[in-house]
Amino acid sequence: MTTTGDSDAAARTGPWWWERRRSAVLDVGLGLASAAECGAEGVKFAADAGIPVAVGVIFGVLAGSTLVLRRRWPIAVVLISVAITPARMGILMAIVGLYTLAASELPRRIIGALAGMSLAGTLIVTLVRANQDMADGDVTIGEGFIPFIAITTSLGVTAPPVLLGLYVGQRRRLMESLRERADSLERELQLLAERAEERAEWARGEERTRIARDMHDVVAHRVSLMVVHAAALQAVARKDPEKAVKNAALVGDMGRQALTELRQMLGVLRADEAPPKPAPAPMPVPVPLAAVGKAAAQAASRAGSAAEPEPVDGPCLAELEELVDQSRAAGMVVDLSVEGESRACAADVEETAYRVVQEALTNVHKHAAGAKTFVRLAYRPDEIAMQVENGPPPEAGPADARLPSGGNGLVGMKERVTALGGVFVSGPTDAGGFRVSAVLPAAAEE
Incomplete structure (x- = not known):
């Protein structure tokens, strides 16, 4: 099946082989017009052939009505139009059939062969009829004009529908390719959007893992040391008060270091938000604050209280x-x-x-x-x-x-x-x- 009208991508709403209902209405209208034309020309054909008029009319109606099949079988329609050319009927059928054939997706060699057959048939029939009319005295033109008239008539019937059909078919194929390309781009964009969403989800998961790992590294060590010192403090509280006081100071120092590092991490996570109000820093202790960094430790030792420390580089x-x-x-x-x-x-x-x-x-x-x-x-x-x-x-x-x-x-x-x-x-x-x-x-x- 060759499609010469609507796009293959369109929804099928018409009967049988038509893509749309309006295409079926157009083809039926063209078939009726062609049947009427061939039926009227069948009267003269019957008189020339010496057959009953009814037979000539029926023959013309049947031949002309095959134009309804132009979208389904364009080759058959063109061959029928070539076959009835000697009977001087089927001009509309030949024109529409050649246009449909040229606009179809058939190979160019087939289109060229059938168009050549139609051109040759029209040229031969025109030459024969012109010579017969001159012999009968119906036409009074010079014999030199007969080839010119035959060539002009055959080209006028064949060339315009073929060229128009080629143009329309090429334009249709171009539009279909552009539509397919647009659909392909849309699918690619959708795929890229899905991949971007997957990458974003993966990045969020990686960021959650990184934050959890940093929280573990920053806090676990300090808290573990605090628990160890607290256990030692519990063991020596009554036996060695001096050592208990030292362990208590170490526990407090470790707690302050853990809080400082937590504040630094929260400051990094909230870097895009408005800065919080400054809060007083803990009192200085004899043990240096390693996690705060050397600069922060020196600042804390110089001042009794200061604003919340700014995030510093890692250890x-x-x-x-x-x-x-x-x-x-x-x-x-x-x-x-x-x-x-x-x-x-x-x-x-x-x-x-x-x-x-x-x-x-x-x-x-x-x-x-x-x-x-x-x-x-x-x-x-x-x-x-x-x-x-x-x-x-x-x-x-x-x-x-x-x-x-x-x-x-x-x-x-x-x-x-x-x-x-x-x-x-x-x-x-x-x-x-x-x-x-x-x-x-x-x-x-x-």
């Missing part, structure tokens, strides 16, 4: 000694060794290395209180390696602080290290302890 490896001292103050035996020449690296590398050591020490406080711990840091040409290993906890260790564990510490450390292209390994040792190792690419700070 660095230069503060590792101070981190180890805090664990020592909580009663842990920690041996820190540094290999290689220390140097400044990228901020994210130093922060990740610091967080790995911090979380490993926190796990020792939670699960192996009193165990001797070794912290090793090695500066290599292209990487930084760190290892935290603790031995088995002593049988008669310190009082159980009952520290809760969510099981996310090791997962968070591995995520941080692998995000920077490093390697993270953790697991128990043969001696009954636990070892955490990480290697990070050392991108030098510019």
